[in-house]
Amino acid sequence: MSDRLEPLVIRHTHRLPLPTGPAGQGDVAARQFDAVLMSAGFKLSADLLAHLSGLSEATVVDTAVRTLRTVREMVGDHVRHNVYFIDFPAHVPDTFDFWMRCIAEALADDKTHEGTLAQLQSGVVDLLTLPSYGTYRHTYAEMLAAHDELIAAAGDRLTVLHLGGTVEDEVRALYLALAGSRTPLGEDHLGDLGVLAGHCVDGPQPEAIPVRENRAVVNAARLAAGSGLLLDSVTDVLRLACAVSGGDVTLLEPTRFRTLPRPVRRALLAGLDALVAAAPAKLADVSAHREPWKRLGERLHPHEYPQWPYAAEVFAVARGEQQVRSFDSRVEELLGRDDVVGAAELLKSAPGRLLRSLDRLLRTAQAEDEREAMVAAAEQVVSQAAGRVVLSVREHLHNRAEETGERRVFVNRRGRAWVTDDSRPPIAPAQRKRLIAALDAEIRRRLPAPERLLVDPDVLDVALPLSGRATAAGLGVLPRGSVTPVAGELLRFFVYWKQAEQRTDFDLSAVLLDARYRTVSWLSYTSLTQFEGEHSGDITDAPDGASEFINLRLGAVRSAFILPQVNIFAGEGFEEVEESFFGFMLREGEQKGRPFEPATVRMKSELRGPGRVALPLVFRRGRDGSWTAKWLHLYLKGAPSANQVEGNRITVETLLRGIVQRDHINVRYVTGLMAERGTTVTVWDGESIPEGAVTYIGLERPDGLHPDSRVFTPENLRDLIPD
Incomplete structure (x- = not known):
């Protein structure tokens, strides 16, 4: 159970469930564990380090192996990030010179000479036909050898892992928090809730499950375990049928209902019958989803169960045989x-x-x-x-x-x-x-009215997650509309994808816009170098996974906005590839290191959405020259193929204006209302830890905070939303 559920707890809470094992001298292994964690941008809290030090060395090593595997995946370091240009960002060639070199190499190859010559004569050359274009020309090990080791800097990210309770206690608390969430969860969180619900089905349940999609996932686990269903409306039954069929519990996408076993059919029909018998007015909800109900009826065969006549009325309404005004x-x-x-x-x-x-x-x-x-x-x-x-x-x-x-x-x-x-x-x-x-x-x-409220200033402009669907899964990811400061000299974007079945080409680009939202320039595979930065080179096939990077010197950027985007040029979509994620790193000016260094990663976000163009976030320069990031989590429909930054420029400019100028309900608004109720609000200086319990709101829980403190971080910021 630990190997399956412990990673969920770490990802959602940044707490390591209480490691257990024989007592011993584990201090040396614990310090080594902490040092390795720091290379990935994580660190053990003082309490966790002390606890591990009192366990046997074997227990500490086993804990370290499991935990490192989880945190490396959280930050995107579980895959190999190679680059096309081996010593990127150094020596990236001019785009035209690079293309001419690829053409010259194709002409020198007997296998491609004739075809390349014919293309030149026609006036148009397809880059994908050039042997040296779009695929790695060196191994991952050769790329690593071309780069110096990263020298740690004060600005590197350090995410603290805190000591948790027992695995059972942590899993139960996480289940209750997700199941009882007042806001809809994202797709990944819904999947995690399904795993937790299956484990916690016989344990304590939340007082209420206000979000319908969450209830459907919990009901699917209860149905599998033979427990009673939690139903409030006929639509709850429809969502449950979607969950059982592996479909969309949000009802946004049509579900292909499976052939359902007789016990499942009986449970669904019995639930429907009880609902309608108790409140016939609930039939009015059927008309909102007539087609799914009709398709579900073909699987449930309600006519075979005359003992549940009220359930049959649901399908009569869906077919139009019985009229009920909504x-x-x-x-x-x-x-x-x-x-x-x-x-x-x-x-x-x-x-x-x-x-x-x-x-x-x-x-x-x-x-x-x-x-x-x-x-x-x-x-x-x-x-x-x-x-x-x-x-x-x-x-x-x-x-x-x-x-x-x-x-x-x-x-x-x-x-x-x-x-x-x-x-x-x-x-x-x-x-x-x-x-x-x-x-x-x-x-x-x-809103609650705590006596003392301690607030990290960097969290004040973080938007409240009124819907979990407005936030992608990942590390350091914030709700749509959140604004956070960006401090560093070098800004580096990255995208990773691994195709599932067919050749897939993702293109990472960055658009630079002026204060009137007009495009000034961009970095992409068609523009490898600009005064502000470099592109790592175009990869057009990813059977074993591929990465692209963009490096920007913020002090040299002349524009008001930097908008990274991921365009699908060919192949599978964001929801079809085996894996895909985007993120950004921040480095000091003299920091070297590999193209991808986990300790410098500030955000890693899963790319799982509709459309063929992803817009994760935008960076904005203030009047004083400082930079902030505003989180978008948006997808544009795009074209079926050949999406590139030049083609969607007008749409992006118009969209960006509307998004940037919109204000979202944020932590600053909530803390302001708390202050009006008499709460003493203190802005945290980042160092002084107060004595006694407080209510704390910040991007991370400070090490050393009183254990009885109530803590709100992005992982549970939804709990700030009142009933």
């Missing part, structure tokens, strides 16, 4: 009659929907008294809506332009982004301010 249809009927006040009165029975519909209701209302009624209705129900909804609406109203003519950015739940004109009329300033005041008051009321 809540949304009743709202739309009222709006169709221009009865906006009536629609608002009906929506008051569903406070979350009313708040989400506020913008539309205010725009639909024709008279001032109707608009005032909308605001009054929101004020009446705001205390009954989920905290995540209240925060989301607050963020929306903050960013709602009071004038028309702006561009509007849409991002769906999977990170796909697009831009359109904003043709909405404005919301009256007085009503907008009144709504914001009501939302602020409600959030302030729900």
Whole structure:
């Protein structure tokens, strides 16, 4: 069990479950373990180092092997990062000179001479037909020999691993935290929840599982174990069927339902029957997903189970044989009659929907008294809506332009982004301010009021994760909209991918834009060198994995923005390859080392999303010359093939303007409301550890913090979102 579950605990909490074994003299091995960890950018806390020192050497070594394997994968050091140009970033050639050299080598090769000559005569040369282009010309070992050892610098990342409780205690706590999350989890976290739920199915359960997708994953584990299902709506059953079939529990993508064993069919139909028998109005939810219900009915065969007649009604509604009016249809009927006040009165029975519909209701209302009624209705129900909804609406109203003519950015739940004109009329300033005041008051009321709050200044502009889908899995990854400082002289991007079945070519690029979001220049396989930096060279095939890098000297960058992007030129998509991830490193000016040095990695993010162009984050230079990063986690549709930075320039420029100018609900907002409630807020100086327990919010838990302190870091920042 330890080998399977311990890595989950380390990844999610940066805590090492309590190592156990015979007592002994493990101090030497523990110090060696700590030293090796530091080369990967991690370090043992003082408590963990002391605990390991009292165990036998064999126990410490065994613990070190397991832990190193996990942390190296966390940072992206579990694969070999080779480069096309062996001594990158030194001696990267001019792009045109490099291409001419590849052509000359192809002409000198008897096998490719004739074909290359014919291409030259036609005026167009396909780089992929040149033998020396796109594949590694040296081994990984030869590349390592060409680089000096990394000399540690004060700015290198050190992620502290803390001493945890027993494996059982840590696993149980992590399960309860993920299952009871108030915000949707990302795909990777949902997978981890499934593993934990299977292990914890017979143990304590969270008081509530508010997120439907989380409930589906937990129910799948309970179904497999023969435990009772946790069902609240008929859609819970549909999501569970998707989970059992290995499909999408979010219901965004169609699921191909498998042939289900009889015990599973009986459990699903019995659950449906009980739900509808207790509350026939729940049938109204069926119409939102008619097609999936009809396909599921073909697998469940409800006609074979006459003992559950209420379950059969679900499929009769899906087929249109039984009519049930949905809540949304009743709202739309009222709006169709221009009865906006009536629609608002009906929506008051569903406070979350009313708040989400506020913008539309205010725009639909024709008279001032109707608009005032909308605001009054929101004020009446705001205390009954989920905290995540209240925060989301607050963020929306903050960013709602009071004038028309702006561009509007849409991002769906999977990170796909697009831009359109904003043709909405404005919301009256007085009503907008009144709504914001009501939302602020409600959030302030729900937030905890600790006596002492210690805050890392670097976390103040980190966005609250109102949805886990807005954050990719990885190390040092923050929610979409987060802004963090960037300190260092050299900024280096990297991408790694390994194809599954067909030749796949990912292209790492970096676009440099001015303050008006216009492209100034870029680094890519078509522009290997610029005054600001270098590209490591184009790799076009990755059967054993491939890496590309871009090196930038921040002091030399003349633009206002740096936007890294990953374009799929050919082959498999981000969700089809065996593995793919993006990240960035920061180094001091004189630091040498390999192209990839784990101790300098600040962020490593999985690339798993729709579309053919990935935009992980953007870097922005301030007026004082300092740099910050804003996290995007966006994907553009792109073209089926041949995506490159030159082709999506206009789309990226327009999209970036809308994203950069949008403000997100962040830690600064929350701590400000806590201060208004009387909490003493202290900005941490990065060194002084207070005596006694505190509530701490930061990018990492400081070593030496009182064990009774309540700690919020990016790994559990979702817990700051009130009920």
